Amino acid sequence: MAWIQEQLAAVPVWLTLLIVFLLPMAEPALPLLGMLFPSQTALMASGVLAHHGALPLPAAIAMAVLGALAGNVIGHLVGRRWGPRLxxxxxxxxxxxxxxRAALHTVGTYSARAVLLGRFNAVLRTLVPVMCGTVGVPWTRFLGLSLLGSLLWAPSCVAVGMIAGGSWQKWGGSGVLAAGGAVLLLTSSLPVLLSYLSSRKAQANAALTTAG
Structure with missing residues (x-):
């Protein structure tokens, strides 16, 4: 994260905010390209910069939320238009x-709720919006849950960076980043775990039906 923080600190504020908007947007809007850009890490770096006064906090959060929401919307539209071909x-x-496979099962099991469950997982965050569009998840429900997920995810990432920035000199930031990383890892693993448990339950039910 330190390298990303240094790069963001070296550019004008307006360009940093643009990057904070574009990286979350790129993940679901351009799935293969989105996997190459660490948007979650970039948002945490923006929180560090905001703590040190190099970036306005409200603007950073707003750009992150709008970027995440825009990416989901574009991803859904891409899925509806070109999903089967992709x-x-x-x-x-x-x-x-x-x-x-986890993304496919999550969308098949939870429909529009998959975009909320997958927001905190890097792979699901990238793939689920396009898949939702491909299978025809209703637009209004998808949009509402996308907004909720963006409002939960983006400020959380920026807040972890803010806390790390506040402890950087006192504790070197490593302890806070480790704790924040553990929380993000837990929330990232939860959607996959739910999907796995649901899959096992469906298999068990199918086995009982066959046996019966």
Whole structure:
């Protein structure tokens, strides 16, 4: 994160805010490209900068929320328009990956709620909006849950950076970042765990039905 913080600190405030908007937008809007950009880490870095007065906090949070919401909206539209074609052209290493299967199962099980559950998981955050559009998840419900997920996720990431920035000189920031990382890891793992448990339950029910 230190490298990203240094890069953001070296550019004008307006450009930093633009980056804070664009990176969350790129993840679901351009799934393959979005996997290459650490938007969650960038938001945490923006929180560090905000703590030191190098970035206005309200603007950083607003840009992060709007970027996350815009990315979900564009991802949904991309899925509705080109979803089947995109899926057909994905390489096998993507479609056979655990993350892709988890995203597919999460959307199939939770429908629009998948966009809320997946917001805190990097892989699901990237793939779920496009998948929701591909399978025709209703627009209004998708939009409402996307807004809720963005309002929960973006300020949380910036807040972790703010807390880390406040403790950087006193504790070196490592302890706070470790605690924040543990919280983010827990929330990131929760959607996959729920999807896995749901899948096992469905398999058990199917086995009982067959046996019966």
């Amino acid at each position: 899926v057909a052209n994905l390489p096998a290493r993507v479609t056979d990956s655990p993350g892709y």
